[in-house]
Amino acid sequence: MTATTEAAKALAAPPGPGRRNRARDFRATRWGWAYSAPAVLVFLAFVIIPTGYTFYVSLWKWNALNPALSKFKGLGNYSRLFNATQPTFLSSLWHSLYFTGAMVVGGTAISLALALLLQRGGLLLNSTRVAVFLPHATPMIATSMIWVWIFNPKFGLADWFLHSLHLPTSQWLQSSSSSMPAVIIYSLWHEVGFTTVVFLGGLATLSNELSEAARVDGCSAWQEFWHVTWHQLRPVTVFVVAITAITSLQAFTQFYQLSSGGPAYSTTTLSYLVYQEAFIFSDTGYGAALAVVLFAITVFFTLVRRRTAAGGESHALV
Amino acid sequence: MAGASRAGRWARRVFAVAIAIAFVFPFYWTVVISLGHPGEFSDFPPVLVPHWDWSNWSRAWHSAPWLRLFGNTILIASCTVVLCLVTSLLAGFAFGVLRFPGRKVLTLVVLSVLMMPGTVLIIPDYVLANDLHLLNTYWIQIIPWGASVFGIFLVRQFFLTMPAEILDAAALDGASRLRFLRSIGIPMVRPALIIVAINVFLGSWNSFLWPVIMTNSSMESSSTVQPVEVGLSTFANAEGTDFPGLAAAVTFTTLPVMVFFLLLQRQFIRGALSAAGGVRG
Structure with missing residues (x-):
C-alpha cells in the first residue's frame, strides 16, 4: 500500500530539486561530475588547454626543435599578419571567406534542391539518396586524387564534358583564376550529401496541413514552397549554414591534395596557411598567431549564429 | 492534368538518375583508370571503359x-x-x-x-x-x-x-x-x-x-x-x-x-x- 502511494507521489512529483530529499533516488548525486569526467578530461587535455597554449605559443619566436631556445616576441607575430610578403594573411583570409561563402550559398542551395527532388522516396529516389551521400562517406584524401585527374586539362573528364557541349574549357587547378572554383566544385561533390540528408530530415517533419491549406487557398507551387515549406525549414537551414561555415573554415585536406595552396597561392586559405607556416616553414609562433585568428573567426561565427537563432533551437550543437 | 503530372514524375526520375550517375561517376572512372594501360592517359577523349589490365593492381599492392x-x-x-x-x-x-x-x-x-x-x-x-x-x-x-x-x-x-x-x-x-x-x-x-x-x-x-x-x-x-x-x-x-x-x-x-x-x-x-x-x- 505504501509502495503504491510512493509510486503515485513519484509520478506526480515535478522533476527538479524537489526530488533531492528522496535519499534513494540515484539521479541526485554529488558524483555526477565523475560520470562526465572521462570526456571532460579528454577535452581539457587535447582541446581546451591546447587552445590556450596556442595563444602562448603565438607570442614567441618558437623554436620547434628546442622550445627552451624560443625568443619572446610579444605581439610581433601579430604585426607580421599585415606584412606584404607572399602568401599574405589578408589574401589567405580572403580565400577562406571566398571558399566559405561559396560553400554556404552553393551547398545550401544544392542540398535543399536535392532534398526537394528526393523527398518522395521509392526505390529509385532512395538509391539516388545513397549515391549522393556516398562521396561524403569516402576519404577526402583518396577522392581528391580522383578529382586531380578529373580536372586535368589534357585527359580529364571536366574539360572533356565542357568540350563535348561546345563550351569553353578551363585550366582548372593549373590556373590561379580557376583553381578555387575547382576546389569548390570538388568540395560540393563531397559535402552536399550530408546536408541533403539533413534537409530531408527537416522536410519529413513538416506539417502537411499547412501545405494543403496553402494549396486550397490557391497558392502556386512556388508560393507554397516559399511561404510554407521554406519558412518551416528555417531552423534546419540555420543549422546547415552554420555547420557548412564551420567545416569550410577548417577545410584542409582538399587544399593539401588538390592544389597545395597554389598556383600562385590562389588556394592558400587561412587553415592551409596555418599548416604551411607551422609545419613546412617551421615558423610555429607565426602559425599559432594565424591559428588564433582562425579561432577568433570561428567563435565570431558561432556567437553570431547563437544570437540570430530563435529560442526553440537551444539544443542545436552549433 | 494527369498526363502532366505523370510527365512530371518521369522528369523527376530521369533527373534523379542523372544526378546519381554524376555523383558516382568519379568512382567508376577511377576503376577504369586502374584497369587501363599506363600510357593511354595523355589526351582526349578520356578512356571510359576498362581494359582489364590488372597488372596495375599488383604493382600498386606490392609497393x-x-x-x-x-x-x-x-x-x-x-x-x-x-x-x-x-x-x-x-x-x-x-x-x-x-x-x-x-x-x-x-x-x-x-x-x-x-x-x-x-x-x-x-x-x-x-x-x-x-x-x-x-x-x-x-x-x-x-x-x-x-x-x-x-x-x-x-x-x-x-x-x-x-x-x-x-x-x-x-x-x-x-x-x-x-x-x-x-x-x-x-x-x-x-x-x-x-x-x-x-x-x-x-x-x-x-x-x-x-x-x-x-x-x-x-x-x-x-x-x-x-x-x-x-x-x-x-x-x-x-x-x-x-x-x-x-x-x-x-x-x-x-x-x-x-x-x-x-x-x-x-x-x-x-x-x-x-x-x-x-x-x-
Whole structure:
C-alpha cells in the first residue's frame, strides 16, 4: 500500500530539486561530475588547454626543435599578419571567406534542391539518396586524387564534358583564376550529401496541413514552397549554414591534395596557411598567431549564429 | 492534368538518375583508370571503359605495406570507437539524467569544444605530443579523439526522451546508478550508440591532417603506425605519375569504406537525420 502511494507521489512529483530529499533516488548525486569526467578530461587535455597554449605559443619566436631556445616576441607575430610578403594573411583570409561563402550559398542551395527532388522516396529516389551521400562517406584524401585527374586539362573528364557541349574549357587547378572554383566544385561533390540528408530530415517533419491549406487557398507551387515549406525549414537551414561555415573554415585536406595552396597561392586559405607556416616553414609562433585568428573567426561565427537563432533551437550543437 | 503530372514524375526520375550517375561517376572512372594501360592517359577523349589490365593492381599492392597500414587504421578506428562509446555513454547519462552541482558549467565546457577547430589545435597538440614523446605512436592517434561532443549530446538526447516513469520506477526500486545504466540505460540508448560508433569509426578512418602531422617520421615500413590514408598520400607523392597504379591504390583503399557505408547506409542516414533532429529540439 505504501509502495503504491510512493509510486503515485513519484509520478506526480515535478522533476527538479524537489526530488533531492528522496535519499534513494540515484539521479541526485554529488558524483555526477565523475560520470562526465572521462570526456571532460579528454577535452581539457587535447582541446581546451591546447587552445590556450596556442595563444602562448603565438607570442614567441618558437623554436620547434628546442622550445627552451624560443625568443619572446610579444605581439610581433601579430604585426607580421599585415606584412606584404607572399602568401599574405589578408589574401589567405580572403580565400577562406571566398571558399566559405561559396560553400554556404552553393551547398545550401544544392542540398535543399536535392532534398526537394528526393523527398518522395521509392526505390529509385532512395538509391539516388545513397549515391549522393556516398562521396561524403569516402576519404577526402583518396577522392581528391580522383578529382586531380578529373580536372586535368589534357585527359580529364571536366574539360572533356565542357568540350563535348561546345563550351569553353578551363585550366582548372593549373590556373590561379580557376583553381578555387575547382576546389569548390570538388568540395560540393563531397559535402552536399550530408546536408541533403539533413534537409530531408527537416522536410519529413513538416506539417502537411499547412501545405494543403496553402494549396486550397490557391497558392502556386512556388508560393507554397516559399511561404510554407521554406519558412518551416528555417531552423534546419540555420543549422546547415552554420555547420557548412564551420567545416569550410577548417577545410584542409582538399587544399593539401588538390592544389597545395597554389598556383600562385590562389588556394592558400587561412587553415592551409596555418599548416604551411607551422609545419613546412617551421615558423610555429607565426602559425599559432594565424591559428588564433582562425579561432577568433570561428567563435565570431558561432556567437553570431547563437544570437540570430530563435529560442526553440537551444539544443542545436552549433 | 494527369498526363502532366505523370510527365512530371518521369522528369523527376530521369533527373534523379542523372544526378546519381554524376555523383558516382568519379568512382567508376577511377576503376577504369586502374584497369587501363599506363600510357593511354595523355589526351582526349578520356578512356571510359576498362581494359582489364590488372597488372596495375599488383604493382600498386606490392609497393607499400598496405596490410600493415589497413591494420593500423582498423586498430586506431576501433579503439577510438570504444573510447568514444564509453565517454559518450557516461557523459550523456550525467548530462541527461543525473542532477549535480556544476552540471551547467560542464555542459558549457563540452559545448565550447565545438568552437575550437582542429586546425587551431594541431600546433599546440603537436608541441604537447612532442614533449610527451607521443609522436609516431598509436596513442596520439586514439586518445585525443576518445570523446565526441556529437556523441555526448546524442546520448543525452536519448536519455532526455526516455519516459519519466521508467526512471521513477528504477529510482523507486533502489537501483544503483551503474546497475540502472547497465540494465536499462544501455538498451534504451543503443540506437544512439550505434550511430556514434559508425560516425566515429568513419571519422577516424577518413581523418588526414592529424595523423599526417603526428606520424610524419620516416619509419621502417614494417613497423609504421601510420593509417592507410596517410600511406596512400605518401604513395601518391612517390608514384604520382603512375596514374593506373595510383588509381588502383585509391580503389582498394576506398573500397572497404564504401562497403562499410553501403552496408550501414540506413544508420548513416539516421545519424545525419539526428543531427537535424537536434536542431528542432
